[in-house]
Amino acid sequence: MLSHHVLFWLKADTTAEQKSAFRKSLETLKDVETVKGLYIGTPAPIERAVVDTTYTFSLLLLFADIAGHDVYQVHPLHKAFLDEFRATFEKVVIYDAE
DSSP: OEEEEEEEEEOTTOOHHHHHHHHHHHHHGGGSTTEEEEEEEOOOSOOOTTOOOOOSEEEEEEESSHHHHHHHHHOHHHHHHHHHHGGGEEEEEEEEEO
């Protein structure tokens, strides 16, 4: 199993409508045939020194293996998401684990 965890910091001037469209576009990624699980979230209201709540959205994808992840990276749905929303990213951090 491979987990692909992406944290997105959207630009400060991103509107509520753009954030809604961003989330809906993330949901389409579940249709990539190699995605075994998908979870989209926003920071939980937990205040601890070790918890980062500065990001806008969290995307957690699960794949059976690295090959499944590699299919996702070049998939048209993933590319369409990036093409549409890349301009709204202030920062992106990715954690991959197996």
